[in-house]
Amino acid sequence: MIESLLVANRGEIARRIIRTAKRLGIRVIAVHSEADADLPFVAEADEAVLIGPPNPALSYRNTEAILAAAKSTGAQAIHPGYGFLSENAEFARTVEASGLIWVGPDADAITAMGDKINARNLMAAAGVPVAPGTTDPAADLDAAVTAAAEIGYPVMVKAAAGGGGMGMGVAVDEAALRTEYDKVRAFAERMFGDGSVLIERYFPRVRHVEVQILGLADGRVVALGERECSVQRRNQKLVEESPSPAVSPELRSRLLAAAVRAGEAVGYRNAGTVECLLVPREPDAAGTAPGSEDFFFLEMNTRLQVEHPVTEYVYGIDLVEEQLRVASGLAPTFDPDALTPSGHAIEMRINAEDPKRFLPGPGVIRTWVEPTGEGVRVDSGYTEGNTVTPFYDSLLAKLIVSGATRDEALDRAKAAVAAFQIEGPKNNVPFFAELLTNAEFLSGAYDTGIVSRMR
Structure with missing residues (x-):
């Protein structure tokens, strides 16, 4: 196993990676900008290095500063999290050329999937449906x-x-x-x-469903179920759940098989996500539309996704640990031939933004009280007294709930949202309270237009 790890990210995902790494006995180094010096992830790392001013181009996207921090602290590996440099093939190459371990897919896979046209053509050649x-x-x-x-x-x-x-x-x-x-x-x-x-x-009525894949150290690619991601604003996700209420066992089998083919087509290693659109099938010659839906490849995210915790709950694994094991050349903690999902999980992205128009609303956090209870998990990047600055993404925390059934998860979600107290910056907690009483969402029969219909 890797012995020392530099986390080239910030906020919620940095804390998330740090938590698993420390549980595994790995020494963790955080890097941070001047704006983030007081955030929890900096204090929770074993060592922290200031890499630049608030501007991401001069800090979290500053490859020279990050590599210098890795060298000065003796880091053995770099985990990029999501965003920033996580899908930068040149950075991945540079990390490995520097003698460090890159916790992610290799640069060739990132390059192959980074261009949407090239990715479409590769997937079509591999037998994955494309629009x-x-x-x-x-x-x-x-x-x-x-x-x-x-x-x-x-x-x-x-x-x-x-x-x-x-x-x-x-x-x-x-x-x-x-x-x-x-x-x-x-x-x-x-x-x-x-x-x-x-x-x-373009399909006016569509659902956004993605499959979590993991390319193992022995070369195999496995699919860890699907996530429903259709609650979106400005084509960006707000809620994710697993399993998808729209996916039948027959469709799930086809989806997961296609995702594995997609990963195999580029020799994929480590964690990644195959994103697809689900659309109603066209009526047949008799004018009857089949009951199931067709799906088309949308893109592949060559990194860990924001919404990975819902998969962790349903499959009972720690995806960050699996990433670190793959990067270390180790076998997974689970049996790839005996994957058994169980229960239902829902994630809500708690953002510093107006709950009606979804415009950013930075500020000082005067009150921060996280919900607790059975089946409730909060992955947060902030706490009381921290300042949410305008320099970065508005994500404050991820509220994840799980239950034996979707109904149980929804009940826990309602209670958790009601208990989440944030004062200071604008936040979208009231939006989730509204969503969790929305008949269309509760039915499970929603699509990517649900937020606009709520407004």
């Missing part, structure tokens, strides 16, 4: 118009190098496409340094 779309970037507006006419409106205009719900627009006709193409291309060039644009069929 109708372009196999090459739409080089200009005329090419985009031609492609959209062949695919059929409405279409999604996507930044090929994008991620996290950014760099996307919907066009219902050619006039809208002309506007969205220029907008997405300009955004992609500014944000990602790559203006390549993908045109793909």
